[in-house]
Amino acid sequence: MANFFKYKSAADLEAENARLGIDLRFSDDLTPLFQPLTIAGRTLGNRWCIHPMEGCDGELDGRPGELTHRRYVRFGAGGAKMIWGEACAVVEEGRANPRQIVLNEATKADFARMVADCRAAHRAANGDDSGLLFGLQLTHSGRYSYRRPVIATHDPLLVGRYKVTADTPLVTDDELKRLVDAYVVTAKLAVEVGFDFLDVKQCHRYLLNELLGARNRPGPYGGSFENRTRLAREVFQAVRAAVPANVILATRMNAFDSIPFNPPGEPVPHTLPLVNGWGMSETDPFTPDLTEPLRWVADMQTLGVTLVNLTMGNPYAQPHFGRPAEYPPPDGYESPEHPLIGVDRHFRAAEAVQRANPGLAVVGTGYSYLQEFLPQAAAANVRDGRVAIAGVGRATLSQPDWVRQLLDHGKLDRKRVCRTFSYCTAIMRAKDHPMGQFPTGCPPFDKEAYGEIWKDVQKLALKK
Numbered sequence: 467m468a469n470f471f472k473y474k475s476a477a478d479l480e481a482e483n484a485r486l487g488i489d490l491r492f493s494d495d496l497t498p499l500f501q502p503l504t505i506a507g508r509t510l511g512n513r514w515c516i517h518p519m520e521g522c523d524g525e526l527d528g529r530p531g532e533l534t535h536r537r538y539v540r541f542g543a544g545g546a547k548m549i550w551g552e553a554c555a556v557v558e559e560g561r562a563n564p565r566q567i568v569l570n571e572a573t574k575a576d577f578a579r580m581v582a583d584c585r586a587a588h589r590a591a592n593g594d595d596s597g598l599l600f601g602l603q604l605t606h607s608g609r610y611s612y613r614r615p616v617i618a619t620h621d622p623l624l625v626g627r628y629k630v631t632a633d634t635p636l637v638t639d640d641e642l643k644r645l646v647d648a649y650v651v652t653a654k655l656a657v658e659v660g661f662d663f664l665d666v667k668q669c670h671r672y673l674l675n676e677l678l679g680a681r682n683r684p685g686p687y688g689g690s691f692e693n694r695t696r697l698a699r700e701v702f703q704a705v706r707a708a709v710p711a712n713v714i715l716a717t718r719m720n721a722f723d724s725i726p727f728n729p730p731g732e733p734v735p736h737t738l739p740l741v742n743g744w745g746m747s748e749t750d751p752f753t754p755d756l757t758e759p760l761r762w763v764a765d766m767q768t769l770g771v772t773l774v775n776l777t778m779g780n781p782y783a784q785p786h787f788g789r790p791a792e793y794p795p796p797d798g799y800e801s802p803e804h805p806l807i808g809v810d811r812h813f814r815a816a817e818a819v820q821r822a823n824p825g826l827a828v829v830g831t832g833y834s835y836l837q838e839f840l841p842q843a844a845a846a847n848v849r850d851g852r853v854a855i856a857g858v859g860r861a862t863l864s865q866p867d868w869v870r871q872l873l874d875h876g877k878l879d880r881k882r883v884c885r886t887f888s889y890c891t892a893i894m895r896a897k898d899h900p901m902g903q904f905p906t907g908c909p910p911f912d913k914e915a916y917g918e919i920w921k922d923v924q925k926l927a928l929k930k
């Protein structure tokens with residue numbers, strides 16, 4: 467097993483940074499992280515965001531389950547002022563797994579209770595929830611929909627993965643068009659149950675991300691930049707018109723897709739130029755090319771988007787880009803690069819978008835790999851204007867109260883720091899459960915909820 471992370475101090479990390487020739491920065495002065503920020507007239511009380519993370523623990527009808535509810539109550543109490551609610555399918559056929567949450571008339575009361583209890587927990591632990599912004603990620607899982615893959619483009623490099631064959635039909639233009647209404651219906655319900663911002667998800671190779679890169683799709687939703695951004699544009703316009711002005715329009719977007727990797731960590735064989743993909747040139751799928759993402763971010767602002775969360779990669783095809791990790795998930799491979807290079811790639815992409823749009827609220831990704839030094843890295847990035855808000859994913863599952871730890875003790879609780887061993891992703895990939903999907907969280911540091919679940923997943927793995 468790889469052993470990359472052996473740093474005892476930020477100074478050790480700075481030395482590694484110099485050795486690798488990358489641009490990670492660290493600051494012991496955490497005050498920039500506790501300055502408020504105004505986003506579209508709303509106040510965000512600090513610069514910490516909890517990234518969207520599916521627990522795969524909804525009920526079969528789409529209602530948030532007990533563990534879903536528990537997660538958001540813990541996040542609420544934790545002290546981060548931006549809580550980016552997880553992927554929520556806008557149509558049943560767009561669910562990534564049978565336990566992905568779905569917001570509709572039948573489930574809305576449970577969502578409302580979850581939002582209210584999250585806010586109440588925030589007030590109880592932090593005194594005041596006026597600067598708390600809680601959003602929801604509206605998604606269609608596209609080729610990763612569990613019932614059947616809904617593909618927007620024939621990507622030769624993804625054939626043979628997740629039930630997609632060379633004959634899988636493309637989703638039709640009419641079917642795409644009809645989705646606009648589904649986004650609007652879900653968006654209105656999300657506002658009704660109390661969410662403050664709405665994310666039209668365009669990342670991780672789900673449907674709207676796939677369309678962004680669909681250069682080889684014929685018709686009005688493929689080919690030119692204008693066509694590839696058409697559906698998302700129509701969704702933003704329709705949602706903006708349908709919800710009150712104080713609701714923040716947001717997106718989580720891939721800055722860079724790259725191509726699939728196979729064990730032991732090699733890119734799949736491919737021929738250049740590539741026929742599709744987003745945030746990369748046709749001739750170099752390993753280096754972000756932000757020309758189109760920057761153009762799209764500029765356009766989205768004219769459509770009313772004021773909050774952009776940047777991410778990259780495809781968690782099913784090459785997890786190392788999106789989630790730099792010390793130990794890979796079971797369907798992954800040892801990191802083919804030093805994970806700090808992956809962290810730096812995230813930071814640079816966010817910086818490019820932030821610098822080109824100084825007034826935009828940009829949320830950055832890539833912090834969990836830095837373990838107990840993530841606050842110092844976030845502080846330096848916010849101080850230097852590289853990003854407005856630091857988004858944290860896996861590390862919040864092990865220590866949901868990490869912002870309170872910083873406020874009360876000036877540092878994280880070392881006993882519950884995420885070591886990026888990929889337990890959370892491993893459980894997510896385990897489907898052999900009576901409900902078709904295991905719920906996920908942090909087995910090593912949240913044993914109360916996930917200890918037994920992890921044992922079941924291991925037993926299954928042994929049986930296989």
Ligand SMILES: Cc1cc2nc3c(=O)[nH]c(=O)nc-3n(C[C@H](O)[C@H](O)[C@H](O)COP(=O)(O)O)c2cc1C
Nearest residue numbers: 517518519520552553789832833834858859860890
């Ligand atoms: C268990 C799990 C569930 C996730 N679910 C989502 C999701 O619903 N939406 C999304 O945009 N990203 C999702 N992600 C990706 C995270 O938001 C984040 O981008 C990723 O973990 C990298 O950030 P980190 O290094 O701080 O963990 C998920 C990640 C994990 C580990």
